[in-house]
Amino acid sequence: MKIACVGGGPASLYFSILMKRRNPSHDITVFERNPAGSTYGWGVTYWAELLEKLRASDPETALAISENSVSWNAGVAHVRDRTTVQPGDVGFGIGRRRLLELLGERARSLGVHLEYEHEIVAADLPDADLVVAGDGVNSAVRGRYAQQFGSDIALGRNAYIWLGTTKVFDSFTFSFQETDHGWIWAYGYKFSDEQSTCVIECSPETLGGLGLDQLGEADGLAQLEKLFADILDGHPLIGRDQGDGTARWLNFRTLTNRTWHHGNVVLLGDAAHTTHYSIGAGTTLALEDAICLAGALGAHPEPEAALTAYERRRKAELLRLQSAARHSAQWYENLQRYIDLPPQQMFALLGQRHSPLLPYVPPQLYYRLDRAVGRLEALRRFKRWLGPKLARTSQYRALAARK
Missing domain, CATH: 1.20.5 (Single alpha-helices involved in coiled-coils or other helix-helix interfaces)
Incomplete structure (x- = not known):
């Protein structure tokens, strides 16, 4: 089979690895518009369940990822001058750039062709038996067939900014800070022994009231460093380290598609679906998509049957997580409902934010x-x-x- 993967993210790379392992005669090319080593974001998170699936699918990739990951097993929340610590499941973090390097090296060793700085435009798709659209939420491939896929994007209410820091957090860390214009909060987690990811979020009223939407990057980061001095311990916040070098405030886009395949084109990862970052599942779901698609193609000789089976299974598996992500985002959008609870209660309900019942039951x-x-x-x-x-x-x- 001749396969073209558009987009060089984790989903496309891992899918190419699995297909080459199943049949080395597959002719597989991954097209990435950016240079090798260029990526957005900082670290990604995953849990032990994913590592088990990776070991079952390709032990070599699983070993490389685990050896380059860091872990934590507790969460800590700072609210005003109060701090609460809760034990939890072991979580793992790895730098996104390092993850892509590992997947790229493994794919290349198996004979996958990696073409960087090669942008695929919607009007000129590769000539292949199967075109895998793994080019993210802004997928050009999906855009060509947006009507057939039935794509829909809903914007979240809150604004967020994705940053890095040289502060290495020992635990998954939350910090909630009250300002004259409302609450602003940060999620921090390490992804190496030198750096952590720090995602900051607030309502649009707080963003505008603090003037963060009007400040340049340097002034905006300086103001955020003051607001979150309690967890940064003098370490700086860092904007995007690749691309245009500028970190921007965004509204999360929840993408859904009525169908995930059309003709010989199939959607993978963020091109097919997105889940709110507050549940930390984006990369895990992308890799699970790759596992499922490769498995379906191996189990069904007819491509149409394989793509239908892949779509049916992944849609069913995603229902619970999509619901959890939606309720998690709503919890933060209604933070005022929970923030004045005693610290132990507030942190407990933070952990229960995925519950569909929580919005309808008095918090205490x-x-x-x-x-x-x-x-x-x-x-x-x-x-x-x-x-x-x-x-x-x-x-x-x-x-x-x-x-």
Whole structure:
């Protein structure tokens, strides 16, 4: 099969790796419009479940990614002068540029052709049996068939800016700061032993009130460094380190498509769907798309059947995460509802922000109910664990009575 992957992001590169592993005779080319090593963003996050899937799909790639990742197992939230720490599942971070380097090296070693600084325009798609559109939310390939794909983009209310910092956070760190114009907050997580990602978000009223939408990058970063001095410990915030070098305030775009394939063109990763950054699943979902598409093509001889199976499965798997992402974004858009709770309660509901019930239940009542359910579940687990032991004890007593 001759395959053309448009866009050199994680989804396209990993898909090309999996297809080459399945059949080395596939003729696969990945087209990327930017130079090699040029990318936006800082670090990406993932969890152990993804690493297990990568090990099952290509152990060599999984090993390279795990060896170049850092981890944390706790979260900390700073609200005004209060700090709350919560233990959690182990999370992992890796620099986006390093991830692309590793995937590119692995793809090249398997015989994939990587063509950088080669932009594919919608009017002139590559001649291939399969064209994989992995060129992001602004996909030119998808744009050519926007009506057929049934694309829809909804803008989020809040503004955000994606930054880096030389402050290395030991935990996944939140900082909520109150200003004269409302609340502004940051999410920080490390992706190497030298740097962290720092995403800052606020309402449009706060953005305009602070004048951040009118400031140049240097002045804007200086103001943000003052606002988040509590977590930065004197370290600077850094704008984009690639491309035009300018970090901009954006509104998150939630993309959906009625269908993910048309003719010999199929959508992958952010070209097919986006989920709000506050659940940290974008890269994971892109790699899972690649695994699913490669698997479907291997299982179904007919391309149309394969693409239909891929789309059906991934759409079903995404429903829960898309709902979680939507509710997570809404939690932050309604931050005032939760911010004055006692620190432990506020952080607990921050962890419950994916719940579809939370917006409709008074926050303190929801907290008490959640705690009660948690205690009941712990009791159930203890009784399940104790059950076999009690049964064995009863058997021993019965045997002793017979003796």
